[in-house]
Amino acid sequence: MNIIVTGSLGHISRPLTQELVQKGHTVTVISSNPERQKDIEGIGAKAAIGTMEDADFLSATFKGADIVYLMEALGSRTFFDQNLDLIAAHNKIASNYAEAILQSGVKRAVHLSSIGAHTDKGNGILAFHHEVENILNKLPSDIAITFMRPVGFYYNTLAFIPTIKAQGAIISNYGGDDKEPWVSPIDIAAAIAEEMEIHQPVNRKIRYVASDELSPNEVAGILGEAIGKPDLKWLAITDEQLLDNLKAAGMNPQIAAGYVEMNASRRGGILYEDYYRNKPILGKVKLTDFAKEFAAAFFKS
Structure with a gap:
């Protein structure tokens, strides 16, 4: 074709x-x-x-x-x-x-x-x-x-590298033990x-x-293990705190607000409601596979 x-x-x-x-x-x-x-x-x-x-x-x-x-x-x-x-x-x-x-x-x-x-x-x-x-x-x-x-793409986790290096943790406005794809x-x-x-x-x-289903805490554990920080934590902050951080970094205010709302929708189930009604067979590439790429990017940055 x-x-x-x-x-x-x-x-x-x-x-x-x-x-x-x-x-x-x-x-x-x-x-x-x-x-x-x-x-x-x-x-x-x-x-x-x-x-x-x-x-x-x-x-x-x-x-x-x-x-x-x-x-x-x-x-x-x-x-x-x-x-x-x-x-x-x-x-x-x-x-x-x-x-x-x-x-x-x-x-x-x-x-x-x-x-x-x-x-x-x-x-x-x-x-x-x-x-x-x-x-x-x-x-x-x-x-x-x-x-x-x-x-959510695995490579979006690369955005966590700066806070891991600066504050020793993954930081976002959601977290916990609820699995997500x-x-x-x-x-x-x-x-x-x-x-x-x-x-x-x-x-x-x-x-x-989708390729894998893992909770934020499980993601932190896998990525932390890959970079030699097995105790790496995923910390949840408020929507207001994240919005202030994004604006301070220079992000377009409209996009910053939309990003915060997107993450908030992960907490309440809105984001995944149709996914779970039409759940696919998971793909072959797991987060443990991507973790090697994450580690390479982490040590290179």
């Missing part, structure tokens, strides 16, 4: 592209960075240099494709852009994707959504995924769309590739992806 992959060679797009190429598919990877072209071609794919904000570029690139893999990516540093409207920016990209699909005639899409996309309330910054799904759902019913909803990008990529090879896809499908 002729497959378009957005997201350059990111955490998901790289292993996805590698798997699709190995299976004999023709893959074109969209990247906004011309310097990525050599790397893309090095793993056997074609490079299309352009941006998600350019609907005409997307339309031309999508033309002739059997399937497109869609994701919205702004980059974590944009969270410190004081003028960014997070939801508006993602909605614009989603609208460009919808236009490009219509203009190009593509009939299948796999979209990277997220846990929390089932609702527009109480989920903080994840609300934009709900809005993006709604935009894509307005496409004609003869266009098959699979919405992938992964849970985590996921590896490798398992997400495998699930996407699996969906792409379904010969008769349904018009609309939602698939959750």
Whole structure:
């Protein structure tokens, strides 16, 4: 098949592209960075240099494709852009994707959504995924769309490294012994590739992806063991304290408030209510596997 992959060679797009190429598919990877072209071609794919904000570029690139893999990516540093409207920016990209699909005639899409996309309330910054799904759902019913909803990524724990080094603990506005799902990008990529090879896809499908289920305290134990701190603790602070910390670090106030609300939704069960109604088979990559990568990043920083 002729497959378009957005997201350059990111955490998901790289292993996805590698798997699709190995299976004999023709893959074109969209990247906004011309310097990525050599790397893309090095793993056997074609490079299309352009941006998600350019609907005409997307339309031309999508033309002739059997399937497109869609994701919205702004980059974590944009969270410190004081003028960014997070939801508006993602909605614009989603609208460009919808236009490009219509203009190009593509009939299948796999979209990277997220846990929390089932609702527009109480989920903080994840609300934009709900809005993006709604935009894509307005496409004609003869266009098959699979919405992938992964849970919290393992690599998000890398953000804990500074507080571990400075204060000797993982610090957030949730914690405790209640298990929650985590996921590896490798398992997400495998699930996407699996969906792409379904010969008769349904018009609309939602698939959750998870690799492991662990409590915050268990996460602290595994990561602590990996970095030689077996007594590492996960400490819960108040929403107000975390919000103040994020603002002090320079985060966009709207995004900081959304981040705090997202974490708070982990405490009350709002975030995971639809996940547990549609619980997937867990993937192969466990947190103990990722802990080696965490340790390498910890000692390098």
